Amino acid sequence: MKKITLAFVLSALSLASVGTATAEEGLQPLPPRYEIGGNVNNFDPKTSTITIDGKPYVITSKTTVWIEDDTGNLSTLPLVGFTIPEGTSVYYELAGNGQLLGVLIKLAASDSKETKR
Numbered sequence: 001m002k003k004i005t006l007a008f009v010l011s012a013l014s015l016a017s018v019g020t021a022t023a024e025e026g027l028q029p030l031p032p033r034y035e036i037g038g039n040v041n042n043f044d045p046k047t048s049t050i051t052i053d054g055k056p057y058v059i060t061s062k063t064t065v066w067i068e069d070d071t072g073n074l075s076t077l078p079l080v081g082f083t084i085p086e087g088t089s090v091y092y093e094l095a096g097n098g099q100l101l102g103v104l105i106k107l108a109a110s111d112s113k114e115t116k117r
Helices: 002-024 109-114
Strands: 036-044 049-052 055-058 064-068 089-094 100-106
Touching: 049 089, 055 100
Parallel strands: 064 100
Antiparallel strands: 036 049, 036 089, 049 055, 089 100
């Protein structure tokens, strides 16, 4: 019984150290899986308003914005000076009051060339 318990504890410790090592090696964080998807109709950087499938949403300081390029690289950079082409795919989450909590903007290869930073 003691050998089995000891083996289990050692296995758990080794898995914990592997998890710690990979986190320290700089793996990219994964964005949340947003259930609602749509397409961008318009993005107005002056008012921080993104229109998705005809509905405008204001991006506030409480909104988490993820940007994924065509190679799968993720960033959470601010949208200052950013252009989002019409038709860009997005996934998002809303609060109970309809406020935009988070949005994942998925840029296609052609979008990456057109998008300005």
